[in-house]
Amino acid sequence: MRRSSFAKKEALRGYLCISPWVFGFVVFALGPMVFSFFISMTRWDMIKPAQFVGLENYARIFADDFRFRQSLWVTARYAALSLPLGMAGSLMLAMLLNMNLRGTRLFRAIFYIPAILPGVAVTMLWLWILKPRDGVLNYLLGFLHISPKPWISDPNWALPSFVIMSLWGIGGGMIIYLAGLQGIPQELYEAAEIDGAGTWARFRRITLPLISPTILFNLVMGIIGSFQVFTASFVMTPNGGPGYSTLFYVLYLYQKAFRYLQMGYASALAWILFIIILGLTLIILRTSNRWVYYESSE
């Protein structure tokens, strides 16, 4: 009797502690989600009352919205370019900085700096660096005998410009890989070396399997992040760039919502984005047991 009244008291205290979060969850996440799904089936400009239109927004998006398809294509291509390059680059960097060379701590800090700087300021810096005429990148590439590129003023070069900018920030991924690498017992490498395993074999048979959970994490976060690119595209190319070549998905969504005040349509776009992200994440997690190695499961 006394025991259960104590448990009741503890439960009550527990609920009290988490109640602010629960309130926030209901008001800022759960409620808005339900509300957003409802308004995705209306025509609504936030001034006149919403008008129920069923699945019309979704039908229009899939049937005849050129910009929707374009923005999805832009975002997918960006992800396909920047993710593999960024993940491979940050892993390589992490391995270099995990060799206990002199000055490693300082090097790590330097590589991490771009990842903490404000997006607006960073984007403006790159806007300046990438200027087609008198831009410093073209000037520096001249030393390597590379002809000047038009960068963000040209439909073919605009998206690669964004990829280059994202690669500047690979220090963020590097830090996460470093945490993973530091969890690998050094004895494994020593044993492998005694057995005559070369550098590549050690990487392939020890490093890769043991950091595969970290790779999975970076992959999932990377996909979520690259489908939500906004600040860079909005500051560099608020209208979507030449020939809509940098009309990122969230930029298009923002335009629909806050420039054209088509809140119903924008909500439908948001739900499609949610489904895409959720779908990709689930596919990756489902297939991950084929390539992710968990020590505890052995």
Added chain:
Amino acid sequence: MKKQKTFWKIASYATILMGIVIVMTPVVWLISTSLKDASQVFDPTIWIPRPPHFENYTKALSVMPFARYLANTCLVTFSCMALTIISSSLAAFGFARMRFPGRNILFVTLLSTLMLPAQVTMIPVFRIWSGLGLYDTFAPLIAPAAFGSAFYIFLLRQYFLTIPMEMDEAARIDGAGTLTIWWRIVMPQAKPALATVAVLSFMSHWNDFLGPLIYLSDPSKRTLALALWAFQGQYSTDWNLLMAASTVVMLPLLVLFFFAQRYFVQGVALSGLKG
């Protein structure tokens, strides 16, 4: 064998140094441009402007009400930081140190909100704030921090789990209430984790752009990130001034990073991602 090792060492150093040159060049260029005068700005061959035009900084800061924007940004950033720490740690305390029915389900729900893209809730939440008549105030930027943030709750819960439960029980026997145990027993033990949350939340609110962009319209209410963007619209050809303003907006983060570097990095380790 020894020779091979030395080769790898040299190759590694060379690669790292090349990487550092690539990473630092934009930063050097930023500072170099910010010190040029109008006649040198469009000349990429000049890297060390002589004489350095420090007055670009005073000019860039005087064409906008900089002190005002700095005050706005500090108000939002520090309020959010304080509220986030209090609300997130309280929720984490509940999840880590209390038993109650539905705890696991609620915790999984909390983790699943990490996956929810902000774009889905953005429009309804905007409607709520404008419905409350709080559009163009700081309330929509600050108030959500009072309800905790899923990632920080998760992070702090992981850390709280490592603090021995006996301490709570002993305090409870001595007659301490729940809030006292949270504030006096658990919080002082969790300083490294709290510092990590403080640093990460400072960074995310200082850098926040979408929030101020959506909710603020009165120019005098702008935060620095928003002001920088508006500044670019007005002075799009004065690259030296733009770069000076960008440097100023970046500076607090660089200083913070310099002094609190390990707390930036610790977030990764705390979330249990090690291996």
